[in-house]
Amino acid sequence: MLRSFRQVFKSNRTPMAAVMIVVLLGLVAYLAPSGRVDTPDTVVARVYGREVLLRDLAEHMQELYQRYGKQASPEALKPFVQSQALRDLMNQKLMEELAERHHVVVTDEEVGARLRAFLKQYPILLDAQGNLKSTAELKQIFQETGFNPALQERNLRSELLRTKLIQQAAFQVPVDEAWLAVENRLRNEKVAFQQATLAVDPATVADPGDGALEAFHKAGGERFLQPPRRVIQFVAVDRAALGKEVQVDEATLKAGFEARKNDFIEFKARHILFKAEGDTQAQEATAKAQLLRERLVKGQDFAKAAEELSEDPSAKGNGGDLGWFRFPQMQKPFSEAAATLKPGEISQPVRTVYGIHLIKLEGRREKRFEDVKDQLAKEISDDRFNARAQERLEQIRKRANGGDLAAAAKSLGSQAQLSQPFSNEPAAQSEGLPELSQIAPEAFRLKVGEVSKPMRFADRHLLFRVQEELPEAVPPFKEIRAKVLAAYRLEESRKQALAKAQQALASGGLQAVGPVSDQAAAPLSGLRDLAAHPGIRKALLETPVGQTTPLLWAQDGKLWAARIVSREPAPALSFEARRTLIQEVQTTEAQKLLSAELQSLDQQGRQRPGLSSFWGHFGGIYVNAGAVQVPVEE
Incomplete structure (x- = not known):
């Protein structure tokens, strides 16, 4: 109903304005926390308007428990299983959203046919003529065996949906003759070779001093270019700051x-x-x-x-x-x-x-009492710490009233600090902020000047204000000296390794580069690590027998070279083999496209978790953290 309403509203905005206001008020009341006890109908997530209920989560968790068997007790597996189950269900909803956008439909008749074909694999479900038994007989067998046909039907529908999406995308992948020839060689041409690698060790390169590093930094250009960075003013409250307030007496x-x-x-x-x-x-x-x-x-x-x-x-x-x-x-x-x-x-x-x-x-x-005294002391102390820390930070937040935190923090016995500039990248770091990976997304969501809500971490609670945003630029040398030194050492160690390997090849052959290993004749498609590297793949395909490939940097950071020992050409493709190969290539590329689309859809949705799941009803992704007992992997 909500999805239909959204389509109508898009096409007729002005006449619907008054109705929208009324509906919005109703939605706010509906979406606001009610304090009611979770039930099987409790919504644990909404993905572009599609709901995942608590019963769905419990059911899929049971399915995962069954897959894992007796590896561990259900309670021990629960954090992993719940997180995985919710992720699976949310991915399923993303798939449904993508299918709707691409006008892909799976009919009940298609699912029914697949389900019947699945059930006919099991003799216990068939009568003497090889047909499925009566509905009453099947129901009895399902109850006795614990088989859930509704769950199997849902899984089959999801599989069909994915298959259709991949098929649709595959038709749009053009495979020309050159691409087909390379793919045929990768799958069917057998190559034998000897290979050697040479590792680099940046730690052996000495620090050349500020003069050389500043010149390297200046010449580096965009190498040290960093995306927009932000500086936050933050107040942290740990146990030491609260002192006796968190101690517990007998x-x-x-x-x-x-x-x-x-x-x-x-x-x-x-x-x-x-x-x-x-x-x-x-x-x-x-x-x-x-x-x-x-x-x-x-x-x-x-x-x-x-x-x-x-x-x-x-x-x-x-x-x-x-x-x-x-x-x-x-x-x-x-x-x-x-x-x-x-x-x-x-x-x-x-x-x-x-x-x-x-x-x-x-x-x-x-x-x-003596058995649980220490445990109880820790729990009560933790509760006090969390409550007092949140209370203090909330007081600072209110006293600051959206402005500078320093005076408000000082009035309550705390101190505001300024962070180093940081980006919103997974590897970003800032001294004094070990929680940066969790803080950064919120710091970049807020506007400059806005104050966050108090945030809770393992060892302390933190409140911050976005102080400023620095535009995309190459930071001053002193600010990123450690990064410049690491880049300098890596570059110098690679130069040294390349020179050593070139000299070794010229004088002593492949054995002088490093330990040599033999690769028996086999298709390159079976050598995944090597075939995944475009340069190495090209070298192994194009280097003549008896000659050595160019020196190349492998994915593990080592120098690599190989000498081709023998080559058995791929046979010419028959009509059927040609058609099959084209389909395989198209399907592989379509799967990559589908994964990329789903990832993009997920990222867009998570940027709009919304007001008490408001966007979760219409165009985003909302997770009801209060209805799940463990953190959900994103």
């Missing part, structure tokens, strides 16, 4: 222990999971769990039932054993149900975002 520790006693109770349990999406499936799964519970209460072995019936992949090898866990480690409904049980008891069906659970409590143990 009375506070004991009070904290009493208040959080339940957090230090550990449970040992097994569980059986029946997956469920939505209320209808949850009702069916609850009825199934209730029937099973009746049998379990009468004496059926719980571990064996978990092995046979649980839809949690980790249960297949351990009888549903969860080991020891604390209250906060599980979802709240699960932990609350476990807390009401006595050892040996089996819970009523319990619903979480993963589905319906039966829980059997096998043990309970409570930690004493």
